[in-house]
Amino acid sequence: MPKSLEKTRKKIAKKRVNITALHENSRDSQRLRRAQMRDDRLARVASARKKGDQPLIVRAAFFREVVRENDGNPLELPAIHSHIETFVHQHDEEFSALKKERRAGRPASTREDILRTKIAVDEKEYENGFYLPDLTDADNVVFLQRWDGDWSYLSTLKWVWISKAGIVKPAKFPPKGQS
Structure with missing residues (x-):
């Protein structure tokens, strides 16, 4: 959490008795405004x-649950492909329900459009290479089970690209615009 405003306010309070009695364009009030803008910018970027x-946290959580269902054992490639299919098509039921409840001739709802694009993007990624933790490595499976949802811990896992054709390539974390 940004703290430059607190620090600036504290410094100004040390040299002034009454911090609320600042002139509108004084140096101290300008310092306070700059500190506030910096804190706002840092919060926005974060x-x-x-x-x-x-999305990567959600993906890792999904495959952590897959590993837990398998009692912490590594998976074979066909099982991984079936779980990838499950992940890619996890929104199909909601999408079809939204499509059915829509009256004929009406445009698609925003949620329906979001789901359609999400499904299409995941299918395209699966064709080219789906990015996920390596579930065939026993050590990696143990690390994935220990994961507590923190972003920084994901870099300790081995990641791979698995295509629909069965090609497995090692990958780095985080992905840098590949796929």
Whole structure:
């Protein structure tokens, strides 16, 4: 959490008795405004980064549950492919329900459009190479089970690209625009 405003306010309070009696354009009030703008900017950047990291966290959580259902044992490639299919098509039921409840001739709802694009993007990624933790490595499976939802811990896992054709390539974390 940004603290430059608190620090600036504290420094100004040390040299002044009454901090509320600042002139509108004084140096101290300008310092306070700059500190406030910096804190706002840092908070905005942090929230944007967190929003961008969310899909990988959701993906890792899904495959952590898959590993837990398998009693912490590594998976074979055909089983991984079936779980990838499950992940890619996890929104199909909601999408079809939204499609059915829509009256004929009406445009699609925003939620329906979001689900359609999400499904299409995941299918395209699966064709080219789906990014996920390596579930065939026993050590990696143990690390994935220990994961507590923290972004920084994900870098300790081994990640791979698995295509629909069965090609497995090692990958680095986080993905840098590949796929």
